[in-house]
Amino acid sequence: MLKLVAFCLVFIPIVVIAIGKPNYAESTGSRIIGGKEASITEYPYQAAVEINEKFKCGGSIIARRWILTDATCLWQGYASPVKVRIGTSFLLEGGQVINVQGFARHSYYNSYTGDNDIALLLLEEPIPLSESAQIVRLPDNGNATLDGRMGTLTAWGATTKLGSMSSVLRAVDVPVVNLDVCKETYNDSNWRVSDRMLCAGPWEGGKGMGDGDGGGPFVVDSVLVGIASWSSRDRAEPEHPGVYTDVGAFRDWITENTGI
Template identity: 35%
Template sequence: MFRLVFTVALFAMTYGRQVAQSEGRIVEGKDAEIEDYPYQLSLEFLFHFCGASLIRPNVAVTAAYCTHKIDDYKPYLSVSAGSSLVHEGGQEANILNICSHPKYDSAILDYDVSVILLDQSFVLGARVQTIPLQPVNDEIPTGTVATVTGWGTLQENGSLPEKLQAVQVQKIEFSDCVELYSHHNKTVTDRMVCFGFTESGKDACKYDSGGPLVINGILVGLGSWEIGCAKPNQPGVYTKISHPEINSHINECLTKFE
């Protein structure tokens, strides 16, 4: 028992510092039913700490930020699916293997993608489904609306919701996003795509990192970083699924797991 309590405390301190770098990522969203977003997963260490998406019955994709330096805690981690309520109902699996991008840069959260092999396949149905990946080099027009889901905080430094939240955000022109974040000495790379509103108000928030950004049933992004939550001129930055180096890494991990 002492070992478990100590491990929980150590994980909270270690991971808490990581989360503080980017505030993770739903503000001004609405309650959602898992049947409408059956690919949504929760990464848990006794508590929810990141989102993920199911891409095979036994494989999930999330941000490398969420799996960085957690090998020591892997025996205590789990992945939940099939419930609108966090920590209640649904199915659960443990983590068997983690395949993070070899170029992951924790300083600027570049190449922020990780593929997770589960120790068992989830039983697919109305509440649990896989989601296809956006094709490589596919580009989304500026202004296109996407949906972000998760159990992250309802506002910056706010409380975690019990029920899944969903919010719609629109794509920001890449050059505009680069310019906006240059004022904060933050780097936006080609492996990133930005969604939100310049006037802010709607956004993902803390503990939504790794969660899905979806357009027409296709996974186009993974919650990665931003400054704070829902602040003006600070849109959410997501790992770009269609980038060749991101897309190929996911597929290489899938091959490795076969």
């Protein structure tokens, strides 16, 4: 109860907040490249965040009233109602739509570097769990060693570099890349990979995130380990894996704000 009260005291309403647009490696616009169509029953934790009746970003069901997504999705704040659609494989169709009561964005989120790119959405009513709507398991606190492990990214992002959004949920399996190697990869760019991030993608490129995938879940062995955050401008290019928020690094923050 104390944690819930503390959360309410710092909880911010969904209003317009004038802050700078992120200028790092084009986040929350990632597209799944090299993936395949998927059914929501295979990935029932997948959620879609909608603003002004349009798709904004992906998210993950972590409790019946909580959705985990990226802070970039809400970087401006919105005067219009924010809603979450769950239980459907289709973009802006089917499933159940639930209003968002409010959100908590990480207080140290940096829109210019993409660091601490994590946010929580509190729903007005609990999600009715079913075959197509399930809670995903969260990792333990701390950075897990996942180098070389295969994980799955799911989203409705475009399937080619210049393509439109996919109308059907898609999934792609990509390996986790050693963090030090990933840091070195982006060392000559304007963006930096921090210890609170996780990288994944084949070294030869051709698979990974792109426009529309931001906020989407990256799952390894049924555990939500990453939130799609940003990628190189050329998307899924060789030697430039996608960059995710490391959920384990924010496990305490999630618990402090939700009690989960």
